[in-house]
Amino acid sequence: MKIVFKIWRQVNSKSQGGFETYEVDGLTEDMSFLEALDYLNERLVQRNEKVIAYEYDCREGICGQCGVFINGRAHGPHDNITTCQLHMRSFKDGETVVVEPWRAAAFPVIKDLVVDRSAFDRIIEQGGYISARTGTAAEANAILVGKEVVDRAMDAAACIGCGACVATCKNASAALFTAAKINHLNSLPQGKPEASNRVLEMTRQMELEGFGSCTFTGACEVECPEEIPMINIAEMNARRVKAKWLGK
Amino acid sequence: MFLRKTIIALTGLFLCIFLIVHLSANSILVLPEEMARGLYNSYSTTLRESPLIKIVAYVLYLSIVLHVIYALLIVLNNRKAKSKRYLLNRNRENSSWTSQNMGLLGIMILLFIVVHLANFWARIKLGLGENVALDANGHVDVYEVTYSLFRNIYYVVFYTILMIPLGLHLNHGLKSAFKTLGFYHKKGLRVLAKISLVYAAVMAVGFGLIPFIVFLK
Numbered sequence: 338m339k340i341v342f343k344i345w346r347q348v349n350s351k352s353q354g355g356f357e358t359y360e361v362d363g364l365t366e367d368m369s370f371l372e373a374l375d376y377l378n379e380r381l382v383q384r385n386e387k388v389i390a391y392e393y394d395c396r397e398g399i400c401g402q403c404g405v406f407i408n409g410r411a412h413g414p415h416d417n418i419t420t421c422q423l424h425m426r427s428f429k430d431g432e433t434v435v436v437e438p439w440r441a442a443a444f445p446v447i448k449d450l451v452v453d454r455s456a457f458d459r460i461i462e463q464g465g466y467i468s469a470r471t472g473t474a475a476e477a478n479a480i481l482v483g484k485e486v487v488d489r490a491m492d493a494a495a496c497i498g499c500g501a502c503v504a505t506c507k508n509a510s511a512a513l514f515t516a517a518k519i520n521h522l523n524s525l526p527q528g529k530p531e532a533s534n535r536v537l538e539m540t541r542q543m544e545l546e547g548f549g550s551c552t553f554t555g556a557c558e559v560e561c562p563e564e565i566p567m568i569n570i571a572e573m574n575a576r577r578v579k580a581k582w583l584g585k
Numbered sequence: 586m587f588l589r590k591t592i593i594a595l596t597g598l599f600l601c602i603f604l605i606v607h608l609s610a611n612s613i614l615v616l617p618e619e620m621a622r623g624l625y626n627s628y629s630t631t632l633r634e635s636p637l638i639k640i641v642a643y644v645l646y647l648s649i650v651l652h653v654i655y656a657l658l659i660v661l662n663n664r665k666a667k668s669k670r671y672l673l674n675r676n677r678e679n680s681s682w683t684s685q686n687m688g689l690l691g692i693m694i695l696l697f698i699v700v701h702l703a704n705f706w707a708r709i710k711l712g713l714g715e716n717v718a719l720d721a722n723g724h725v726d727v728y729e730v731t732y733s734l735f736r737n738i739y740y741v742v743f744y745t746i747l748m749i750p751l752g753l754h755l756n757h758g759l760k761s762a763f764k765t766l767g768f769y770h771k772k773g774l775r776v777l778a779k780i781s782l783v784y785a786a787v788m789a790v791g792f793g794l795i796p797f798i799v800f801l802k
């Protein structure tokens with residue numbers, strides 16, 4: 338099949354950048370989107386042109402590296418998947434496909450489709466961990482946790498930090514990411530001792546990084562590959578109010 | 586930002602309650618004239634003379650002003666956070682148009698409020714423009730002010746059309762305010778979404794229909 342790619346090219350974070358058009362013939366429907374980009378890059382190498390930079394690692398939807406904005410949607414036209422889980426059969430033969438890097442002031446473009454997501458790391462550094470020793474698996478199993486609590490914590494813990502929530506949000510808000518990390522740890526007994534500091538410090542860092550505020554458009558939960566629901570943001574808000582005004 | 590959002594949510598909720606009271610009062614207008622004129626005028630006189638209502642009125646003015654100012658600050662900050670836009674953005678596939686355009690809807694409502702205040706508040710409270718007569722009971726004839734305004738079809742259309750953005754804004758705003766304040770009960774939120782929709786529809790249709798009924802009477 339043939340696809341006309343319109344891809345954002347940018348030499349480095351300081352340069353202007355702009356769209357380049359590439360007509361690519363010889364793709365097959367069962368190629369993943371990343372394989373199609375690989376294929377295009379091979380052609381570029383043959384023509385002695387600079388290859389397109391984009392990120393990936395696992396190519397099976399678990400690492401969260403492969404975030405790009407495809408045809409107006411984070412990770413392409415389907416809900417709740419990563420780019421590596423997208424296949425060329427989702428496009429029509431001859432279709433023009435626009436590929437852009439995540440857009441957010443807090444995610445500056447490094448090169449082409451690669452953005453700097455270290456703002457997420459700095460939010461994690463403010464409390465997205467527990468500092469107590471949890472011991473071995475056997476010891477962990479000795480702490481009783483209700484099924485409902487476990488399920489909710491696990492759902493939030495599924496976040497792979499891909500940044501699609503920020504990318505799709507018109508406010509570039511990192512509320513869903515931050516909420517997932519906070520709720521995951523704060524709902525479990527191991528996370529309780531540091532719960533209030535965690536929510537205050539992580540939300541503070543979120544704002545310092547220059548992410549916008551959540552206005553509940555709900556786009557994030559539709560694009561999140563892990564289907565983390567927006568209700569987590571309301572829960573984070575509640576935890577923040579409690580931590581701030583009741584000190585717990 | 587959390588404080589700003591909280592202020593927007595709280596003032597928004599207060600305005601939501603105010604609208605219920607306002608609509609209930611407006612519905613007096615559709616009663617038969619003999620009843621409506623006396624009732625409406627004495628009601629508005631009572632409101633103007635009550636010291637408690639005076640305080641509520643100031644809270645109301647303040648709420649509108651704070652709601653607008655903080656919304657503006659949030660919008661500016663959000664714009665900064667999203668300094669570069671996408672060439673192609675199919676956000677209609679992942680979110681409602683309303684949720685993406687609360688600011689625009691808010692501006693339309695603000696425009697409405699300005700005209701509305703000029704039509705009523707400025708005449709009755711500030712005494713600007715044409716003098717307002719008294720009715721048979723010696724009350725300021727607010728009923729007459731209303732009826733004479735809505736004899737003009739342009740005002741009727743203006744008042745009715747601008748209730749559409751109001752309804753949309755309320756539908757998204759009411760449920761979002763609760764989430765901003767930290768309400769995260771799963772079933773509760775589903776019920777809340779329905780309540781918001783019904784509330785918004787009642788407000789938009791109610792406020793939008795009354796000028797028409799007045800016009801036709």
Ligand code: FES
Pocket residue numbers: 392393394395396397398399400401402403419420421422
């Ligand atoms: S490459 Fe790991 S999630 Fe796509």
